[in-house]
Amino acid sequence: MVLMILGGLFSLVGFIGWLIIIIHAFKTSVGQGFLSLCVPFYILYYAFAKFQHSKKGLIIALFLGGYIIGGVLYQVSVMQAASALQKSMGEFKIEIPTKK
Numbered sequence: 001m002v003l004m005i006l007g008g009l010f011s012l013v014g015f016i017g018w019l020i021i022i023i024h025a026f027k028t029s030v031g032q033g034f035l036s037l038c039v040p041f042y043i044l045y046y047a048f049a050k051f052q053h054s055k056k057g058l059i060i061a062l063f064l065g066g067y068i069i070g071g072v073l074y075q076v077s078v079m080q081a082a083s084a085l086q087k088s089m090g091e092f093k094i095e096i097p098t099k100k
Contacts, residue, residue, distance in 0.1 A: 001077070002077075003073045003074070003076055003077035003080065004073075004074060004077040004078075006070075006073050007069075007070045007071070007072075007073035007074030007075075007076075007077060008070065008074070009070070010065075010066045010067075010069045010070030010073060011066060011067060011070030011071070011074070012066070012070075013062055013065075013066035013070070014062065014063055014064070014065070014066025014067035014068075014070055015066070015067075016062060016066070017059050017060070017061075017062030017063030017064075017066055018043070018063050018067075020053075020059050020062075020063075021036070021043060021046065021047050021051055021059065021060075021063060022036055022037065022043070024051060024052075024053065025043075025046055025050075025051075028050070032046065032050070047059075047060050047063065048060070
């Protein structure tokens with residue numbers, strides 16, 4: 001449960017970084033903004049090649065680091081929950097009736 005909350009918080013940090021980059025893209029031009037929204041991975045190109053900000057490194061770190069760490073923490077929490085559920089159910093057997 002704690003890892004899921006931490007994963008959500010890191011994802012929120014990543015979302016804030018993403019939002020800053022998207023707003024900058026739309027301020028540059030509407031075309032850049034829509035490309036960043038609609039074309040997969042274009043926002044990464046935009047962030048590294050065209051994004052100009054005094055704190056560019058920090059914003060990109062928030063964007064990528066937040067999403068990556070948040071995703072990893074969330075996946076670990078899901079695996080822990082699945083493992084705990086499997087242990088609580090014990091051994092699960094399905095018996096197929098046979099004709100005699």
